Amino acid sequence: MTRRQAREYVLQSLFQHEFTGAAPDRGELLNFMKDNPPAKEILEFIDDLLNGTIEHMAELDALIQRACKHWELNRLAAIDRNIMRFAAYEIIFRGDIPNAVSINEAVDIAKRFSTEESFSFINGVLDKIAHQKDEKVPDKRAVKKPSGAVNKRAVKEHRA
Structure with a gap:
């Protein structure tokens, strides 16, 4: 099983979790995958992606909502909403997966499961x-001033 297939199971x-409210049942998921059982590392990936997305759903929904100007999250198709949720989880919480990979995987899954307009x-x-995530990460090359350093510009503006 590939990570793409794992994302599709997630x-x-x-989708099922959103409509039933029930926590995902790992045994049920494994039974669903019995024809194509995942390797240990893929199963760990599925567990992290599924449980992490559910655990951080409110935060992920807020990020998605901010990025969806003029669209209400609850008005989007459930498939699209859930694709964006797990991909946003990867972008924010999985530093081992490049953003471009997470986005490309989500787009390809949307092409398969959603409408022709959804993927763009x-x-x-x-x-x-x-x-937005990258903008919040400070530049590692930036030199931090020691805590006792005086910001001359701030002092000058304060005196004025």
Whole structure:
């Protein structure tokens, strides 16, 4: 089983979770995958992606909502909403997966499971989330002033 297939199982579990409210049942998920059982590392990936997305759903929904100007999250198709949720989880919480990979995987899954128009919308929203995340990460090359250092400009403005 590939990570792409794992993401598709996660999408299906998130979709079911959204409509039933029930926590995903690992045994049920394993039974669903019995024809194509995942390797240990793929199963760990599924567990992290599914449980992490559910655990951080409110935060992920807020990020998606901010990136969806003029669209209400609850008015989006459930498939699109859940694709963006797990992809946003990867972007924000999985530093081992490049943003471009997470976005591309989400777009390809949207092409398979959603409408023809959805994939470009999902691409734009996830790209915006990735850029907002990158803007919040401080430049490692930036030199921090020692805590006792005086900001001469601030002192000058304060005196004026």
